[in-house]
Amino acid sequence: MPHEVKAVISREKNAPVAVETIVVPDPGPGEALVKVQACGVCHTDLHYRQGGIGDEFPFLLGHEAAGVVEAVGEGVTEVAPGDYVVLNWRAVCGECRACRRGRPWYCFDTHNAAQKMALTDGTELSPALGIGAFAEKTLVAAGQCTKVDPEASPAVAGLLGCGVMAGIGAAVNTGGVTRGDSVAVFGCGGVGDAAIAGARLAGAARIIAVDVEDRKLEWARGFGATHTVNSRGTDPVEAIRELTGGNGADVVIEAVGRPETYEQAFYARDLAGTVVLVGVPTPEMRIDLPLLDVFGRGGALKSSWYGDCLPSRDFPMLIDLYLQGRLNLEGFVSEKIALDDIEEAFNKMHRGDVLRSVVVL
The missing domain is CATH 3.90.180.10 (Medium-chain alcohol dehydrogenases, catalytic domain)
Incomplete structure (x- = not known):
């Protein structure tokens, strides 16, 4: 009934x-x-x-x-x-x-x-x-x-x-973060912090958190960020390059969903690096990038929908990591x-x- x-x-x-x-x-x-x-x-x-x-x-x-x-x-x-x-x-x-x-x-x-x-x-x-x-x-x-x-x-x-899986999956599944990588994450809300936690799980050597609020950057450190950048007063592209030997990060995750932060993410990655869009844009948003830059910088521009997760595979694994004290x-x-x-x-x-x-x- x-x-x-x-x-x-x-x-x-x-x-x-x-x-x-x-x-x-x-x-x-x-x-x-x-x-x-x-x-x-x-x-x-x-x-x-x-x-x-x-x-x-x-x-x-x-x-x-x-x-x-x-x-x-x-x-x-x-x-x-x-x-x-x-x-x-x-x-x-x-x-x-x-x-x-x-x-x-x-x-x-x-x-x-x-x-x-x-x-x-x-x-x-x-x-x-x-x-x-x-x-x-x-x-x-x-x-x-x-x-x-x-x-x-x-x-x-x-x-x-939803949110935690989207962020962890953006780093691990979509971005393919692996041991020794440098990773930058734009936006340190729930999804961005989950991406930071995912990068840490994957063994990233340097994890750079970018946000406009110091409070959120402090949260990001709690999930594994090794460096933080407040982009309200600092150019995040230049800051990320300085923190990565002048090169840019191997994987850059955009967890805001705005054209301006996506463009920053694009230029903050290393040559042949990967950009992952996991922030959700609104229908009217557009992005304008020089096609020569898209071609010349190589690498991959990806979007991550639900962290490219397979629930039957990923949920039990992540719960096990949580119970082990690793997540x-x-x-x-x-x-x-x-x-x-x-x-x-x-x-x-x-x-x-x-x-x-x-x-x-």
């Missing part, structure tokens, strides 16, 4: 969110019902609330979540009731051209639950990134559930569901809050006061 639970709803563009009762169906074929234990407040949720990701209001927000599977539908074999899982928004199909070529992290046909969750009056909800986890329970495709070690607390495990996931949790504190959490995020507020249910 359907489940009535409390959830955070965004009814219209730029309006404050509210906690309301919603109806969650029992899982159908290929679906799983998950009792949410914790969910991070990600900037993507704010984008939904602001109307920056479609206009299919009302939205059921939340997607960086961990919880326990309560029930599964027909044909589900990958998870079972009682499994502790991190939710992901890329349930790979296994059949598209990317999956058939052995590159499922590029899956072109990811899927979500077929059934819709709804308000009590029957109005269908659009779940953020196909998850909708600012809720006591949510319905997802079974492939969106990745089993991990239950020793990891939900407040930290759920962060792998500081706790450092990303600025505060733990309740469902009705999310609007204020958006305000703190906008002001740059937090890396992550985490809703604990």
Whole structure:
């Protein structure tokens, strides 16, 4: 029978969110019902609330979540009731051209639950990134559930569901950072700091954090930055070159998503170096680079979508590294809050006061 639970709803563009009762169906074929234990407040949720990701209001927000599977539908074999899982928004199909070529992290046909969750009056909800986890329970495709070690607390495990995975993956999967590399990261919010943590895990010798706020640069040091540059008063390209023997960094990760910082990242890399764009731009943004520079500097210009991750491979590995004390996931949790504190959490995020507020249910 359907489940009535409390959830955070965004009814219209730029309006404050509210906690309301919603109806969650029992899982159908290929679906799983998950009792949410914790969910991070990600900037993507704010984008939904602001109307920056479609206009299919009302939205059921939340997607960086961990919880326990309560029930599964027909044909589900990958998870079972009682499994502790991190939710992901890329349930790979296994059949598209990317999956058939052995590159499922590029899956072109990811899927979500077929059934819709709804308000009590029957109005269908659009779940953020196909998850909708600012809720006591949510319905997802079974492939969106990745089993991990239950020793990891939900407040930290759920962060792998989006921002932390995006940053770590940008460094390790997309950027290919390896032992001895020099790495520069533009933007030291949650994603940028995760990229710094990923570079550290990969054995980078020099990790240069760039931001306009000293407080964020101090956070970056806590995740492994060896040098910091406040670009409000210092040319970051020149500073990075000075810190790398005049050459530029081997891998430069842009975690802001703006044309001006991307251009700085482009010129801050070494010849044949790699630039990774993981910051999310807005539709109107454009970049203008001399084509001769693109050709003459060689290397690679890449974009990183979800850190080019494969959840079934990457989530359990990163949780294991966390439990071994090698990955500081706790450092990303600025505060733990309740469902009705999310609007204020958006305000703190906008002001740059937090890396992550985490809703604990």
